[in-house]
Amino acid sequence: MAKKVKRNFLLLFIVAAIAIVISLYYNNREKTTNEAQKTSYSKSQLAASYSNLVSDYYNKTRVKTETMHDAINAFLANPSEDLLNLAKNKWIEARKVYGITEAFRFYGGPIDGTNQFGEEGPEGLLNSWP
Numbered sequence: 001m002a003k004k005v006k007r008n009f010l011l012l013f014i015v016a017a018i019a020i021v022i023s024l025y026y027n028n029r030e031k032t033t034n035e036a037q038k039t040s041y042s043k044s045q046l047a048a049s050y051s052n053l054v055s056d057y058y059n060k061t062r063v064k065t066e067t068m069h070d071a072i073n074a075f076l077a078n079p080s081e082d083l084l085n086l087a088k089n090k091w092i093e094a095r096k097v098y099g100i101t102e103a104f105r106f107y108g109g110p111i112d113g114t115n116q117f118g119e120e121g122p123e124g125l126l127n128s129w130p
Helices: 002-038 043-077 081-104 123-127
Strands: none
Touching: 043 081
């Protein structure tokens, strides 16, 4: 009798384990399908999102660079240790934002390529900021 109880208990345990595994599999599969459906974007949506991201970072770079330019001009007009430190800090701030845009360069855009006159884009000048 004890053998029969053990065997039935073992059988019940195996069936329960299989049911749990199957339940987890289908639950996870359903979640994955729902997540894939939620994050499905068209190519044009992805391109527009990427374009907005790139434009935003180039605009942030422009603003930081203009602020740096103003700080440098203030230092040149009235040299002092404080204005030199301000100009240095503005360069660091501008360079941090510009550094993020480096990821957007690797497809022969205007910053890297050559124009119709054979002139190279400004990337080398930007990277040689003091």
